[in-house]
């Protein structure tokens with residue numbers, strides 16, 4: 027112990043912030059005793075994890091509180107990222123890296139007789155998202171902080187996040203995700219910043235004290251939103267932004283009126299139903315959920331967020347006419363788009379601002395990101411449901427709509443079709459509120475998430491809006507954070523790279539280009555292959571543990587991990603596997619590079635076809651893995667419960683990345699970027715960000731196949747008949763026959779019939795049209811893999827040229843094109859001084 031007794035205030039600070047190994051060790055021991063209330067002898071691994079997590083959090087607080095203080099400076103502009111999902115993944119390892127104290131902490135942990143990897147593995151990840159959209163929000167929070175942009179992420183603190191997936195008898199089984207059950211050391215509750223949110227009831231007109239006739243909302247029910255804050259620390263900077271997630275609670279824990287008449291149950295019941303709002307994340311990916319509770323969730327967190335922003339703005343000493351200067355609000359898809367109506371209501375009804383001014387503020391405040399073209403994901407709410415839950419918002423939306431349509435009616439007076447398509451209300455049958463139209467009209471910018479996707483938006487779903495406002499739709503191609511997806515998940519690769527080019531690339535990913543200088547360096551190539559082998563051995567251990575299947579780490583690891591969805595075409599991958607298997611059965615001497623097919627991903631619980639595809643993968647796996655004839659040449663595994671934690675072991679181990687969606691349907695993809703960053707080569711269609719990845723890494727380092735988006739549309743317009751492809755392809759027929767014979771289903775020919783029938787009768791995602799091209803492309807992959815030197819060069823080039831896909835680049839583009847914000851450096855003001 028070094029702290030001296032004559033400097034008592036430094037002593038306190040030192041225990042909480044000191045970075046010497048001795049201080050860290052002592053801080054952990056203190057936290058174990060004083061927070062967990064345990065002696066080391068009886069402490070569980072979770073107790074030790076908690077003690078360490080608090081030790082690390084303490085070391086973030088200086089940065090965090092000083093960053094928060096900046097929010098209140100009147101001239102500081104803040105990005106508010108509104109998202110129903112934040113798929114963060116575990117914090118501990120990431121915070122150690124961003125703080126730069128990994129080595130010290132590892133030593134301190136070891137000196138305490140523990141293992142850092144074990145403690146990191148103890149963390150239950152906050153799975154507060156479904157897939158791409160939620161994970162993107164998490165990468166963006168990392169980059170915002172790293173680029174020192176003041177930002178707040180607003181969302182819901184779901185008590186149960188995305189379900190845990192188990193596989194039983196080959197089928198997906200959903201288990202509730204109790205991520206909070208052992209406590210969450212990263213969050214701080216801020217009940218003093220709670221706000222109230224109304225629901226239901228009615229509106230009424232009244233005359234205010236100035237004699238003006240106005241409307242007000244008298245809700246039937248009021249629910250309290252309590253914020254829980256988590257620090258999101260940037261990489262090696264002082265900025266630690268806030269992720270503020272809201273929990274719903276009853277305003278009064280008991281309804282005393284009911285309680286007094288003896289209705290104890292009824293009194294408590296109100297509390298129970300209020301808390302339902304933040305109970306569980308809807309597990310649907312790209313499928314709008316028409317449930318009232320979902321709309322309640324959306325309105326709940328958006329209202330909490332906007333009230334919070336207004337409070338911050340007023341506390342900063344500013345008036346509401348400049349709200350749009352203080353805050354720029356990004357809508358992560360349409361889930362938070364009710365914010366447009368809510369901000370209008372807050373400004374006009376609650377803060378007495380005239381409609382026209384309020385509308386200008388609102389439009390300048392919001393911008394909207396679209397994440398999918400799939401029609402089933404377009405959110406629209408039945409008008410009557412909407413009006414019952416949010417009567418005042420419906421009035422406001424109708425007013426916005428009337429003013430909007432009045433304007434464009436002049437422009438398109440002879441085009442009623444146009445008016446009805448752009449209206450905020452769908453009136454073709456039963457009436458609906460269209461949330462995408464609200465987001466388009468209520469903001470100043472709209473963006474897609476990859477170049478192709480943004481172009482398709484302009485040509486299809488947002489065509490009318492694009493014609494009306496030709497500059498409003500932009501593109502910001504997605505990106506992912508190299509801190510989590512390289513430095514944290516692939517430390518040996520990061521080390522190898524830094525050894526050659528220094529560490530600057532971690533914040534400036536374009537600098538990976540320098541790796542091209544080592545392309546022909548034998549030593550570097552060998553080291554590169556060695557890293558990949560080591561990561562494959564690591565994944566092999568995980569799969570042995572979770573699936574009981576032993577993999578051959580020398581085989582080609584061919585990986586498809588993502589949500590299960592027909593448009594992502596996991597079943598096309600399966601058709602290839604069966605084709606290969608069948609060829610090997612016909613010709614046992616066939617020479618192929620040994621392959622291991624690895625799948626992972628969750629299906630929405632109600633998505634029958636997606637669940638059947640999981641069953642198919644597992645059934646094919648069982649047959650192939652138990653067939654001695656193909657041992658060591660083919661293996662198939664489905665890794666259960668694909669999540670952020672597991673994925674960090676998957677990307678680094680992949681040789682081949684499967685990005686095989688029907689062209690035009692994957693908005694961007696972000697897994698494609700993570701694979702490439704870790705040296706996997708891609709087999710893919712010209713879809714989403716694949717197009718740009720291929721442009722960057724070079725066509726010769728990318729396995730391209732399949733119809734283009736344009737060809738897909740043309741084929742569908744001509745009239746697509748899957749039978750045409752089936753009838754002329756004997757090998758494909760053989761594959762179908764094998765499945766239909768019950769070969770993979772214990773002799774039950776009916777099991778996969780719905781899937782087969784769907785492919786033969788309609789095949790909406792054109793698997794049959796792309797089948798042969800895919801099989802041929804896989805043959806070139808096989809050839810390429812058998813030339814290790816060439817493969818390694820391609821792998822190095824993929825990493826060297828992937829710089830564009832850092833989320834830092836995406837965030838810079840949002841800052842320049844959409845948010846008009848710039849970095850604010852955070853000065854560390856020591857709390858000892860601050861208190862003086």
Ligand code: 7GP
Nearest residue numbers: 158159312397475692693694695696
């Ligand atoms: C996904 C897209 O499918 C994916 O291509 C993209 O990379 C990701 O967003 C991030 O932009 N969409 C969703 O996850 C989703 O739920 C429906 O979209 C709103």
